[in-house]
Amino acid sequence: MKTQVVIIGGGPSGLLLAQLLHVQGISSVVLERKTKEYVLGRIRAGVLERGLLDLMREAGVSKRMDAEGFVHNGTLIAYDNKTFRIDFAQLTGNSVMVYGQTEVTRDLYAAREAAGGNIEFEVEDVEIHDVKSDAPFVTFQVGGENRRIECDFVAGCDGFHGVSRQSIPQEKRQEFEKTYPFGWLGILSETPPLDHELIYANSPRGFALCSMRNANLSRYYIQCPLSDKPEDWSDDAFWLELKRRIPAEQAAKLVTGPSIEKSIAPLRSFVCEPMQWGRLFLCGDAAHIVPPTGAKGLNTAASDVQYLYSALRQYYHENDTAGIDGYSEKALVRVWKAERFSWWFSSLLHSFPEQSEFDQKMQLSELEFLRTNESAQKAMAENYVGLPY
Ligand code: RFL
Numbered sequence: 001m002k003t004q005v006v007i008i009g010g011g012p013s014g015l016l017l018a019q020l021l022h023v024q025g026i027s028s029v030v031l032e033r034k035t036k037e038y039v040l041g042r043i044r045a046g047v048l049e050r051g052l053l054d055l056m057r058e059a060g061v062s063k064r065m066d067a068e069g070f071v072h073n074g075t076l077i078a079y080d081n082k083t084f085r086i087d088f089a090q091l092t093g094n095s096v097m098v099y100g101q102t103e104v105t106r107d108l109y110a111a112r113e114a115a116g117g118n119i120e121f122e123v124e125d126v127e128i129h130d131v132k133s134d135a136p137f138v139t140f141q142v143g144g145e146n147r148r149i150e151c152d153f154v155a156g157c158d159g160f161h162g163v164s165r166q167s168i169p170q171e172k173r174q175e176f177e178k179t180y181p182f183g184w185l186g187i188l189s190e191t192p193p194l195d196h197e198l199i200y201a202n203s204p205r206g207f208a209l210c211s212m213r214n215a216n217l218s219r220y221y222i223q224c225p226l227s228d229k230p231e232d233w234s235d236d237a238f239w240l241e242l243k244r245r246i247p248a249e250q251a252a253k254l255v256t257g258p259s260i261e262k263s264i265a266p267l268r269s270f271v272c273e274p275m276q277w278g279r280l281f282l283c284g285d286a287a288h289i290v291p292p293t294g295a296k297g298l299n300t301a302a303s304d305v306q307y308l309y310s311a312l313r314q315y316y317h318e319n320d321t322a323g324i325d326g327y328s329e330k331a332l333v334r335v336w337k338a339e340r341f342s343w344w345f346s347s348l349l350h351s352f353p354e355q356s357e358f359d360q361k362m363q364l365s366e367l368e369f370l371r372t373n374e375s376a377q378k379a380m381a382e383n384y385v386g387l388p389y
């Protein structure tokens with residue numbers, strides 16, 4: 001079998017790339033290790049930047065997102081029993097949209113299926129071959145059968161634990177990593193959101209985030225020790241702890257109910273350089289991870305997809321290799337800015353086990369500066385709504 005681009009991973013990066021290439025008449029095959037139901041069962045990102053919205057529109061998959069997504073013109077930050085607002089619209093002229101990654105992925109699967117797109121699920125033993133030549137190929141197993149696809153390019157969209165990054169020889173790649181000494185315990189509940197905007201809270205008991213998916217579906221997170229397991233936390237214990245971490249006025253308004261999902265995610269900052277090796281290109285979590293505090297993971301995956309998609313379009317339609325030659329360098333500039341913002345915002349809002357009283361004063365002083373200084377708010381808002389591609 002032969003195609004132009006083999007895309008490893010059927011998460012949001014891989015599907016968005018496949019759909020954008022399809023619109024440009026470029027063929028692809030997507031190889032996904034899990035089932036579609038499994039991919040759609042993962043509760044992840046909730047906040048989309050303008051760049052991702054525009055890409056969804058360009059890919060022709062924005063109808064439901066534009067109808068059902070919620071535009072957010074600002075966010076709330078709470079600390080020391082006070083709350084202040086960062087007004088994205090006023091400070092940047094821009095906004096973000098709350099529309100779950102699950103819905104983005106569902107819409108992309110629907111579009112790929114409607115277009116007769118080739119997606120192989122439950123593939124095993126994916127191996128990437130000869131990407132330093134003009135004739136790469138990918139081998140894998142599906143349903144016990146060995147398969148081989150020849151292609152022009154391979155897009156590694158297979159997340160942090162995928163095979164693509166490992167296919168770059170170890171001596172040719174450099175990995176930069178920071179782990180954080182805590183995780184996020186998240187729950188989804190069929191209750192109305194606490195506020196119409198997100199609330200990020202710094203408290204002496206640890207970080208909390210009040211987010212949402214729609215008018216009757218809320219998403220809440222609290223910082224927890226990495227040794228905790230979701231089953232250690234009853235719903236009652238979760239709600240009690242959340243209430244202790246947000247200002248009293250908001251805690252009094254919180255509507256609680258049974259959780260319909262509960263999970264713990266570790267926090268990590270990670271970048272792999274370079275993001276390309278011959279005809280293999282890494283996109284999204286395969287190349288970089290951010291802690292979720294700045295809502296940058298999916299959005300940074302989207303900017304990689306935009307750079308790679310433009311590069312491939314330039315290659316196929318204009319016979320110009322400048323885009324593919326410069327992909328890694330271009331993508332990494334924006335990746336590192338998202339890494340910086342996510343690291344900064346995480347450092348500002350969490351409690352660190354080794355934090356001294358001086359460190360705590362520095363955190364509160366930085367929050368106070370952000371609350372009262374318009375330049376600081378503008379810098380935060382520009383990063384949150386998304387830096388230009
Ligand atoms: P994904 O979503 O991990 O998809 C990769 C896909 O590849 C498949 N795969 C393989 N397929 C074939 N062969 C192999 N060998 C394979 N190995 C893996 C996997 O099964 C999977 O389907 O990566 P992608 O597409 O790059 O997308 C990245 C995003 O999922 C991620 O960055 C975000 O979810 C991060 N994130 C957030 N990002 C935001 O922009 N805004 C947010 O509000 C936000 N909140 C979050 C988040 C991530 C979270 N967790 C759980 C880590 C909140 C949380 C709690």
Ligand code: PHB
Pocket residue numbers: 044045046047198211212219292293294295296
């Ligand atoms: C979410 O709703 O899942 C969410 C929102 C904002 C973040 C992280 C996660 O920063």
